[in-house]
Amino acid sequence: MKVSLFATCLTNAFYPGVDLTMAKILKYLGHSVDVPEGQACCGQIAFNSGYIDDAREVARTLIHSFERSEIVVSPSGSCIAMIHHYYPFLFEKEPVYLKKSEELIKKSYEFTQFLVDVLKKPDLGAKYPIKATYHPSCHATRLLGVDEAPYKLLEHVQGLELLPLAEAQLCCGFGGTFSVKMPKISEAMVAEKANHVLASGADLLLGIDMGCLMNIAGYLEKINKPVKTMHIIQLLGEGMKP
Amino acid sequence: MTMYNSSVDQRVDAALANNFLRQATRRATDRLRHNKYKATDELGSWEEWRNAGASIRSHVIENLDYYLQQLIQQTEKRGVQVHLAKTPEDAVAVVRDIVQKHDAKNVIKSKSMISEEIYLNHFLQADGVLSVETDLGEYIIQIAGEPPSHIIVPAMHKTRQQVADLFEPIAGHTLSSDTPTLTRFVRVRMREQFLRGDIGITGCNFAVANTGSIVMVTNEGNGRMVSTLPRVQITLMGMERIVPSFRELDVMLNLLARSATGQRLSSYTTILTPPRQSTESDGPEEFHLVILDHNRSEILGDKTFRPALNCIRCGACFNVCPVYRQIGGHAYGSVYSGPIGSVITPLLEKNWEKWGHLPFFSSLCGACSEACPVHIPLHDLLVKLRARKTISGHTPQIEQQIFKAYRYFFTHEKTLRRALRLGSRLQFPFVRNGRITGGPPPLSNWTKSRTLPMVAPKSFMQVWADLKLNRKSSE
Amino acid sequence: MTNANDFISQLASKLGRSTPTVPPPLIDFHVPQYRLSNPGERSTIFLHNWQELGGKGVIVKTEDQTVSCLKEWFGDLPLSWIKDNPQAILAWDSLPTLAETAFSTLNWPLARYTMAAPDPRERYSIAAQAELGITGADWGIALSGTIVTNSSAQRGRAVSLLPPRHLAFIEASKLRDNLSEVLEEVSALGSPPSAIEMISGPSRTSDIEMDLSIGVHGPIEVYVIVIDT
Numbered sequence: 001m002k003v004s005l006f007a008t009c010l011t012n013a014f015y016p017g018v019d020l021t022m023a024k025i026l027k028y029l030g031h032s033v034d035v036p037e038g039q040a041c042c043g044q045i046a047f048n049s050g051y052i053d054d055a056r057e058v059a060r061t062l063i064h065s066f067e068r069s070e071i072v073v074s075p076s077g078s079c080i081a082m083i084h085h086y087y088p089f090l091f092e093k094e095p096v097y098l099k100k101s102e103e104l105i106k107k108s109y110e111f112t113q114f115l116v117d118v119l120k121k122p123d124l125g126a127k128y129p130i131k132a133t134y135h136p137s138c139h140a141t142r143l144l145g146v147d148e149a150p151y152k153l154l155e156h157v158q159g160l161e162l163l164p165l166a167e168a169q170l171c172c173g174f175g176g177t178f179s180v181k182m183p184k185i186s187e188a189m190v191a192e193k194a195n196h197v198l199a200s201g202a203d204l205l206l207g208i209d210m211g212c213l214m215n216i217a218g219y220l221e222k223i224n225k226p227v228k229t230m231h232i233i234q235l236l237g238e239g240m241k242p
Numbered sequence: 243m244t245m246y247n248s249s250v251d252q253r254v255d256a257a258l259a260n261n262f263l264r265q266a267t268r269r270a271t272d273r274l275r276h277n278k279y280k281a282t283d284e285l286g287s288w289e290e291w292r293n294a295g296a297s298i299r300s301h302v303i304e305n306l307d308y309y310l311q312q313l314i315q316q317t318e319k320r321g322v323q324v325h326l327a328k329t330p331e332d333a334v335a336v337v338r339d340i341v342q343k344h345d346a347k348n349v350i351k352s353k354s355m356i357s358e359e360i361y362l363n364h365f366l367q368a369d370g371v372l373s374v375e376t377d378l379g380e381y382i383i384q385i386a387g388e389p390p391s392h393i394i395v396p397a398m399h400k401t402r403q404q405v406a407d408l409f410e411p412i413a414g415h416t417l418s419s420d421t422p423t424l425t426r427f428v429r430v431r432m433r434e435q436f437l438r439g440d441i442g443i444t445g446c447n448f449a450v451a452n453t454g455s456i457v458m459v460t461n462e463g464n465g466r467m468v469s470t471l472p473r474v475q476i477t478l479m480g481m482e483r484i485v486p487s488f489r490e491l492d493v494m495l496n497l498l499a500r501s502a503t504g505q506r507l508s509s510y511t512t513i514l515t516p517p518r519q520s521t522e523s524d525g526p527e528e529f530h531l532v533i534l535d536h537n538r539s540e541i542l543g544d545k546t547f548r549p550a551l552n553c554i555r556c557g558a559c560f561n562v563c564p565v566y567r568q569i570g571g572h573a574y575g576s577v578y579s580g581p582i583g584s585v586i587t588p589l590l591e592k593n594w595e596k597w598g599h600l601p602f603f604s605s606l607c608g609a610c611s612e613a614c615p616v617h618i619p620l621h622d623l624l625v626k627l628r629a630r631k632t633i634s635g636h637t638p639q640i641e642q643q644i645f646k647a648y649r650y651f652f653t654h655e656k657t658l659r660r661a662l663r664l665g666s667r668l669q670f671p672f673v674r675n676g677r678i679t680g681g682p683p684p685l686s687n688w689t690k691s692r693t694l695p696m697v698a699p700k701s702f703m704q705v706w707a708d709l710k711l712n713r714k715s716s717e
Numbered sequence: 718m719t720n721a722n723d724f725i726s727q728l729a730s731k732l733g734r735s736t737p738t739v740p741p742p743l744i745d746f747h748v749p750q751y752r753l754s755n756p757g758e759r760s761t762i763f764l765h766n767w768q769e770l771g772g773k774g775v776i777v778k779t780e781d782q783t784v785s786c787l788k789e790w791f792g793d794l795p796l797s798w799i800k801d802n803p804q805a806i807l808a809w810d811s812l813p814t815l816a817e818t819a820f821s822t823l824n825w826p827l828a829r830y831t832m833a834a835p836d837p838r839e840r841y842s843i844a845a846q847a848e849l850g851i852t853g854a855d856w857g858i859a860l861s862g863t864i865v866t867n868s869s870a871q872r873g874r875a876v877s878l879l880p881p882r883h884l885a886f887i888e889a890s891k892l893r894d895n896l897s898e899v900l901e902e903v904s905a906l907g908s909p910p911s912a913i914e915m916i917s918g919p920s921r922t923s924d925i926e927m928d929l930s931i932g933v934h935g936p937i938e939v940y941v942i943v944i945d946t
């Protein structure tokens with residue numbers, strides 16, 4: 001299969017290693033990987049802040065960059081959810097782009113969803129002995145319905161002991177611009193999430209959205225209780241190294 | 243009018259500093275949420291009930307003109323006096339008129355969110371009328387002079403001791419702060435009020451269009467008292483609170499009781515088809531139905547937000563909301579708080595200056611939409627309200643500039659690449675131990691409570707481009 | 718106030734049409750209703766759910782059983798109530814025969830609510846001072862442990878409301894599995910009575926610190942006798 005990566009603005013700028021590892025895993029599974037130029041962001045930052053006109057233009061750019069792709073895969077459930085959930089709304093008055101966004105929706109996946117549901121490859125033979133806990137990100141689970149896939153991948157990681165995270169369903173307080181627009185509420189939310197992470201007894205926090213992980217890890221670091229944090233992609237990448 | 247003169251920030255600060263409030267909010271929402279799960283799981287087919295509820299509500303709203311007309315005809319036919327109020331002022335005027343006409347001095351009320359919405363108690367008290375809330379929680383906040391902090395448990399933010407302190411001046415002696423004592427005190431005291439009440443004012447959970455029936459659910463029994471004992475009854479309803487017939491009522495009552503408190507049915511479900519018949523021994527002789535619009539018709543005319551009218555006020559969205567969980571209801575500043583309050587308040591009140599913060603009281607996590615028994619896409623409505631606010635020009639200039647810049651860079655990826663490279667060099671003044679720990683606002687809003695990773699020396703797009711270049715040159 | 722026609726036509730215009738004259742189509746929905754596979758269990762399940770809510774209840778077949786259960790529940794209390802207040806036991810004008818005969822056997826004098834006083838206010842205060850209110854019921858709902866009563870000229874609504882104890886008699890044949898069956902039968906009545914009260918257990922509140930407390934306004938103790946003859 002020919003897979004195009006959608007690198008997302010956050011990983012592109014802060015965590016290029018996540019995107020690169022994703023590319024490596026897909027290549028390892030025998031797929032050809034490309035990264036279309038011009039892609040930058042799904043538009044969510046502006047959309048969630050109420051700037052839909054700005055969001056629409058960013059979305060249009062993204063649509064253009066993947067027009068010739070067969071499959072689009074991204075390390076963020078939130079960004080894929082933005083495309084699936086809101087692009088039709090953004091382009092409701094533009095039939096041409098409405099059609100283009102529907103095409104993009106049909107071919108775009110979040111990484112764990114793609115691996116488990118499309119490729120049916122929950123077992124990558126990874127090995128990573130550690131006690132970990134997993135934070136299910138809101139957009140991936142609620143908007144995209146990516147619920148089981150991450151757990152299936154984790155089940156197959158040898159040596160990994162997955163500990164339950166209390167009140168896992170609670171939002172970590174990131175919410176994109178919410179975290180700077182309502183910083184105190186956001187802080188209270190991440191504080192609760194961080195407490196649950198610490199109480200889980202895990203040595204590693206896992207997730208499938210770098211935004212949430214950046215938020216939780218950033219808070220834990222600020223209160224001097226750093227916990228190792230990884231995207232499932234990073235865990236798999238490390239675990240697959242010979 | 244609001245009970246608050248403080249700013250949004252002050253209210254949020256006060257809420258976050260109030261540990262009892264935050265614990266109480268967690269306790270209340272956790273309890274209600276888990277009760278709900280028990281009650282919905284045992285049905286084994288909750289999704290089917292939800293879907294039915296959503297279709298019923300949407301159908302009613304899309305045919306509200308017909309059903310409201312039918313309701314008016316059916317109730318009038320039986321002798322109910324119907325009053326259609328366009329505005330809160332209209333509704334208040336209707337009630338005041340009725341109270342004055344009967345020279346009523348004692349008004350007893352069971353729970354009505356419409357009464358809160360129109361600040362009825364405030365006006366009745368100004369007229370020298372003793373208007374008593376009889377729901378225990380509503381009574382507590384009435385004495386405290388506060389709006390409800392939760393739509394189902396309005397006084398959940400008060401400790402027993404605070405409640406005892408509020409009751410003592412009324413009791414005229416000290417009260418121990420255990421719940422049975424406090425409940426007994428209210429039972430005895432309210433009995434006098436119930437028997438003395440000239441006029442009863444109630445809310446309305448559902449109105450049945452084809453029979454002209456008013457349905458009320460309560461657990462304490464005060465709704466029954468208020469609708470049985472006084473000679474005159476006034477029922478306040480939002481104009482959207484309709485079901486076509488008893489067939490649909492079944493679904494709605496199941497959804498409401500299970501979602502609100504996890505009960506199969508509330509302790510008391512009362513279906514009134516007023517007024518009482520001449521031969522009957524009790525029940526009000528005179529019955530007024532006040533139907534309030536208050537910009538609901540504007541919402542009806544706006545397809546984007548129309549689903550907000552589907553709400554059955556069950557409170558399930560409050561009990562899953564991570565924002566509400568941290569700050570409780572008062573920080574919102576509005577009568578309706580929680581996710582649905584953040585959606586409908588700006589639409590009902592039409593005042594961005596005052597209520598523009600509400601759509602932002604959400605991380606858009608979607609838990610509310612997932613919980614709603616009638617499938618209202620609350621998080622979608624919140625994000626769409628944000629867009630409305632921006633379009634209406636009520637956002638700061640600087641914010642508009644930031645998003646213009648965002649749009650520019652994120653539609654010009656090559657420029658973005660260069661900007662990121664520049665950023666990775668310019669970030670060093672703010673970097674400690676490999677993390678960004680400070681910076682100008684809005685960045686500082688983040689770094690006050692969190693560290694931020696450094697902008698990578700090479701963005702992924704650059705890394706990939708370089709890899710490709712290397713591959714080509716080595717070929 | 719706004720005139721109804723204007724009010725409605727405004728709504729219609731918001732919906733992009735003129736005021737409709739024909740009813741909208743019936744709403745198409747389906748919900749899987751709770752049905753008992755064995756209707757013979759209905760009384761037991763009803764009682765179980767009623768008791769879960771904090772009510773007391775029993776199934777009786779004979780007058781003797783009724784008498785002995787009333788004795789067990791109330792002992793000689795009723796006789797002492799009557800000494801202080803002849804109207805301490807307040808009832809609907811007529812109760813199921815089995816109930817009437819049981820009370821005569823017990824020699825507990827029932828005051829009939831509608832005849833207790835000519836003025837409604839006086840009746841309310843009599844009801845408020847009564848110790849026990851006794852009613853029949855029109856339906857019962859097994860799933861939710863609910864009794865349903867219709868108002869009528871011979872039945873006071875206050876009887877099941879104001880006294881601290883409420884005792885209801887219900888024939889087993891009036892029990893239904895779920896709410897929808899009851900509402901269907903209500904619809905079939907044509908015009909509903911002015912009040913239908915559905916009562917599921919005692920009055921309760923959790924308004925103070927989410928602490929469940931029984932009997933805030935309505936009855937504190939509720940009893941039901943299912944007559945299965």
Ligand code: SF4
Pocket residue numbers: 501552553554555556557558559560582613614615616617618620
């Ligand atoms: S929006 Fe939905 S969940 Fe929230 S109160 Fe209304 S009906 Fe209940």
